[in-house]
Amino acid sequence: MIEFKNVRKVYEDGTEAIKGIDLLIPEGKLVALIGPSGCGKTTTMKMINKLIGLTSGTITINGRDISEEDEVELRRNIGYVIQRIGLLPHMTIEENISLIPRLKGWKKEKYENRVDELMNLVGLEPETYRKRYPLELSGGQQQRVGVIRALAAEPPIILMDEPFSALDPISREQLQDELKHIQNSIHKTIVFVTHDIDEALKIADDIAVMRDGRIEQIASPGELVSSPANEFVRSFIGEHRLDEGKKEMSVLDIMSEDPIILEYDESEFESIPHDATVAEAAALYVSKEPPILVVTKEGRRIGSVSRSNILEAVASKQRREAQSQ
Structure with a gap:
């Protein structure tokens, strides 16, 4: 469980990016942070693994204050997937996926088996793709590798920063479906930043709608559509989606x-x-x-x-x- 208590982030120029938010991210749930550009969603996510330091307040993971944690060890136990994929071009796909397990001292047999297991999970035949390099894969295939690399060391928490936004619509939808399938199997705590409300409604257990450094509403997709908290949330969701929410559930x-x-x-x-x-x-x-x-x-x-x-x-x-x- 990740908990924010009255967390603020003020930069040196006086910009207040996060304005005293309280946020509870339950263990094993996928929570999407969504809102317009500059609302603070990426800053919020990056504070979890200390890529951005908070100004005041506390962030705890399973009751432990992250300010007291070594940032290197903290990050090795938190998976991280970014929009630009971030695969190391001089490493093979196998080497990219097994990077953190190797840093954590896993035995060769264990991390090789883990690589095969994860590649099969996202439809990448290990015998075909294991020894290839990132540039030999399509954008969608590279992003699949980026996702499973974050899972390789079996971290309890995974942070995903608009991981599918640069992909074509077909690849994006396929990866959304695969993420849902994977999450149904592994039940990790996932914090997913997106600017796409349809993506959030499709994949998230809960959605936190942000504006100007504050959280306007936290709710399940169904609750968000059926009962938006205010006019901002309502307009962000869109009238056509609100109308869809009134239809009979299937x-x-x-x-x-x-x-x-x-x-x-x-x-x-x-x-x-x-x-x-x-x-x-x-x-x-x-x-x-x-x-x-x-x-x-x-x-x-x-x-x-x-x-x-x-x-x-x-x-x-x-x-x-x-x-x-």
Whole structure:
């Protein structure tokens, strides 16, 4: 868990970049920091690994004040992914990924196995790409390597500074999907800086909307869209997204990507189309037992919807409706 308490950052010229923010980033969650240019989101993130020092207040990681931590050791235990990728061009892909594990004294067999595991995770065949150099890869492939390099030493925290913004739309969407898939497997604490509200809504567990060095609202994507805190947040989200948020939730919004359930015999479960609404899934429970498989038009299983998923979704909707009255 990362906690900011009344944190301020004032530069030597008197510019107050961060104006006394309080922020709680739960363990195992992906929290997006978003806002217009100059709002302080990157400064906030860089204070976590002491790339930027705070002026006053405290930042703690699992209760330990980072001001008392050695910055080299702190950074070796925090993964870091930047927009410009930052791969070392004179090192092979294998050497880039294994850099921090080697610095931490891992044995060769251990870090080589870790490299193969991570490359397979993002669809880069180790035998094909391990000995290549960064310039021999496409931009999207390089950024995949940048992401898994941050995971290599198994850090509990990963900082991501607009990592996909320089990519083409297709590569960007693919990497967003891969990040969601990876996070569902590893449950790291991720702080993700972005200027793209659609990206934040897609990948984040919680979103902190910033303006002028302050946090205007912290909420889940659903809560942010359904109940913006003020006119700034509302305008930043955009009216068309607010209108989308009023539509019926689909089963894709609440399903669990449970690999165990997907392996069961299909005859054991009911299934429902991926574009079905939560209300339709709830209706199916009148006469059927959970869980319900979620399938694509081609019949491929992509997840499941449980009783708890539906009840939580219905309760959340009722809370939002009550707040809007």
